[in-house]
Amino acid sequence: MAKFEKLIKASLLACTMLSVLVTGLIVLSVFSETLRFFSHIPLSDFFFGTEWSPQMAMRDDQAGSSGTFGAVPIFMGTFLVTLIAMAVATPLGLYAAIFLSVYASPRFKAWAKPILEILAGVPSVVYGYFAVITLAPILRAGGEMVGLSIASESALTAGTVMGIMITPYVMSLSEDVISSVPKSLSFGSLAIGATQSETIKKVILPAALPGIVSALLLGVSRGVGETMVVVMAAGLAANLTLNPLESVTTATVQIVTLLVGDHEFDSDKTLAAFALGFSLFFMTLLLNIAALIIVKRYREQYD
Amino acid sequence: MVKNMNAEKKKTENVAECGLENIRMKTQNLSVFYNNDQALHDINLDIACNKVTALIGPSGCGKSTFMRCLNRMNDYVEGCRVTGKVRLDGFNIYKDNVDTILLRQKVGMVFQKPNPFPKSIYENVAYGPKIHHLIENKDELDALVEKTLKRVGLWDEVADRLSAPGTSLSGGQQQRLCIARAIATKPEVVLMDEPCSALDPIATARIEELIAELEQKFTIVIITHSMQQAERVSDHTAFFHMGHIIEAGDTQKIFNDPEHQKTKDYIGGKFG
Ligand SMILES: Nc1ncnc2c1ncn2[C@@H]1O[C@H](COP(=O)(O)OP(=O)(O)OP(=O)(O)O)[C@@H](O)[C@H]1O
Ligand SMILES: [Mg+2]
Numbered sequence: 125m126a127k128f129e130k131l132i133k134a135s136l137l138a139c140t141m142l143s144v145l146v147t148g149l150i151v152l153s154v155f156s157e158t159l160r161f162f163s164h165i166p167l168s169d170f171f172f173g174t175e176w177s178p179q180m181a182m183r184d185d186q187a188g189s190s191g192t193f194g195a196v197p198i199f200m201g202t203f204l205v206t207l208i209a210m211a212v213a214t215p216l217g218l219y220a221a222i223f224l225s226v227y228a229s230p231r232f233k234a235w236a237k238p239i240l241e242i243l244a245g246v247p248s249v250v251y252g253y254f255a256v257i258t259l260a261p262i263l264r265a266g267g268e269m270v271g272l273s274i275a276s277e278s279a280l281t282a283g284t285v286m287g288i289m290i291t292p293y294v295m296s297l298s299e300d301v302i303s304s305v306p307k308s309l310s311f312g313s314l315a316i317g318a319t320q321s322e323t324i325k326k327v328i329l330p331a332a333l334p335g336i337v338s339a340l341l342l343g344v345s346r347g348v349g350e351t352m353v354v355v356m357a358a359g360l361a362a363n364l365t366l367n368p369l370e371s372v373t374t375a376t377v378q379i380v381t382l383l384v385g386d387h388e389f390d391s392d393k394t395l396a397a398f399a400l401g402f403s404l405f406f407m408t409l410l411l412n413i414a415a416l417i418i419v420k421r422y423r424e425q426y427d
Numbered sequence: 428m429v430k431n432m433n434a435e436k437k438k439t440e441n442v443a444e445c446g447l448e449n450i451r452m453k454t455q456n457l458s459v460f461y462n463n464d465q466a467l468h469d470i471n472l473d474i475a476c477n478k479v480t481a482l483i484g485p486s487g488c489g490k491s492t493f494m495r496c497l498n499r500m501n502d503y504v505e506g507c508r509v510t511g512k513v514r515l516d517g518f519n520i521y522k523d524n525v526d527t528i529l530l531r532q533k534v535g536m537v538f539q540k541p542n543p544f545p546k547s548i549y550e551n552v553a554y555g556p557k558i559h560h561l562i563e564n565k566d567e568l569d570a571l572v573e574k575t576l577k578r579v580g581l582w583d584e585v586a587d588r589l590s591a592p593g594t595s596l597s598g599g600q601q602q603r604l605c606i607a608r609a610i611a612t613k614p615e616v617v618l619m620d621e622p623c624s625a626l627d628p629i630a631t632a633r634i635e636e637l638i639a640e641l642e643q644k645f646t647i648v649i650i651t652h653s654m655q656q657a658e659r660v661s662d663h664t665a666f667f668h669m670g671h672i673i674e675a676g677d678t679q680k681i682f683n684d685p686e687h688q689k690t691k692d693y694i695g696g697k698f699g
Contacts, residue, residue, distance in 0.1 A: 230505065
């Protein structure tokens with residue numbers, strides 16, 4: 125019996141180690157390709173350069189003179205699209221979560237939550253269609269009515285659809301978090317005469333905040349890493365703009381375009397994809413750390 | 428002059444006079460249904476003003492259900508339906524247009540398990556006064572928090588760490604904090620559903636002392652499974668059994684000379 129227990133434990137440990145190992149190897153390989161990229165292209169060109177055109181030489185005497193790799197417009201585009209997505213997903217997801225966990229009857233919740241969760245299973249390429257075929261024309265028509273010209277591939281379209289796509293995640297995760305706040309806390313508040321909405325604002329949401337922040341963060345990292353919707357709806361041109369009505373591109377879109385096609389996998393162009401990928405990974409990591417710090421600060425102040 | 432100040436003080440303390448026949452609350456033909464199951468049958472009970480009323484009876488007999496009718500917390504229970512009347516100072520709180528917010532300010536509640544908010548000790552006590560706008564400025568609030576914490580005997584223990592989380596206190600302290608939270612809104616009635624069942628004997632003794640003190644200013648209804656506790660703290664006792672009140676009246680009478688065999692058996696520990 126003891127032997128069997130040991131065997132189980134060993135195999136569980138092996139599975140854990142394997143997934144840790146695979147993750148480690150992926151990071152390592154991306155990192156080493158990134159180092160190769162930066163041995164050709166100076167760091168400052170990549171992180172501060174404002175022109176992205178991987179096919180073209182910047183100067184004739186340039187090392188690895190195959191193009192310009194200023195990634196600022198790409199990061200900017202990623203930022204803009206994600207920001208718009210979160211501007212859509214945060215209120216929608218959070219309000220839906222509050223409604224489902226506090227106000228909805230158990231019967232309503234029993235069928236509404238699964239349906240909303242099915243939305244999370246819709247392949248992102250379908251959201252992509254929706255963006256291109258439905259939302260983009262609507263936004264353009266709407267824009268024209270108020271005298272705005274909206275590019276057919278705009279940050280607004282991509283961000284909105286990405287936000288709709290992320291909403292079920294934010295909703296489902298926040299709903300779990302809000303529902304796990306002990307009922308006794310709400311009753312404590314209601315029983316001394318707080319209204320339902322005061323109870324939500326002053327007791328439930330603060331208690332659930334760390335979990336909600338992590339739900340939103342998960343939404344952000346999904347948004348940053350999302351590819352299909354932006355490939356279809358955001359565009360390829362690396363415009364340096366914060367105007368949501370214009371076309372922008374994102375890191376994931378560029379990685380796809382850099383790696384699709386027939387070229388060797390060791391040109392600066394393909395290596396640039398690894399540099400972008402590593403930057404994405406690094407940004408998400410920083411984001412998570414920042415959020416942890418915020419949550420900690422807030423908790424201290426709140427407690 | 429002194430007299431005047433006293434009158435002033437009395438007004439701000441908001442002690443509601445005990446009205447008709449010293450009865451604070453009164454239920455008339457109160458029945459409660461959960462979906463189609465009847466949990467309480469035609470309950471008629473008077474709750475004396477500024478006295479302690481104990482509700483006793485075996486598990487599932489409807490004590491908590493009854494208590495939740497007194498401040499309409501049953502409104503939040505899915506499938507719960509209430510018929511009959513519950514009067515507070517003569518006024519039926521089950522009328523349609525009753526402001527339940529105001530009702531619950533007047534009829535506060537303390538739960539079985541201490542449930543302080545994950546906020547500071549100060550904020551826990553300040554919560555009710557703030558939402559009911561009972562205070563005008565920070566100084567008043569500070570004074571009210573201090574007074575309330577003193578009243579529950581917690582001040583000396585927490586005065587130097589008011590900003591520490593309420594959840595960092597011991598169980599007994601947490602329960603006193605919850606009582607402080609409930610009385611900070613200056614209620615007339617405080618409902619306590621097994622307030623000591625999660626506490627050790629020493630913490631229990633402190634709560635019982637506290638109840639004796641609070642009795643001067645508040646009408647208290649307490650549910651307990653401890654016969655000794657009911658006998659120690661209460662003036663009146665109501666014995667519930669399967670959704671009916673078998674016997675209610677003076678605590679001494681119920682414990683020393685009960686009229687019904689069932690009461691005698693329950694108090695004597697024959698069932699429960
Ligand atoms: N939310 C509810 N839904 C359905 N039935 C309920 C609900 N709450 C209580 N009941 C039923 O009502 C009856 C009375 O329950 P109640 O909780 O009032 O008993 P109690 O006297 O407080 O018991 P205990 O001493 O165990 O706390 C029980 O039969 C119980 O099953
Ligand atoms: Mg009970």
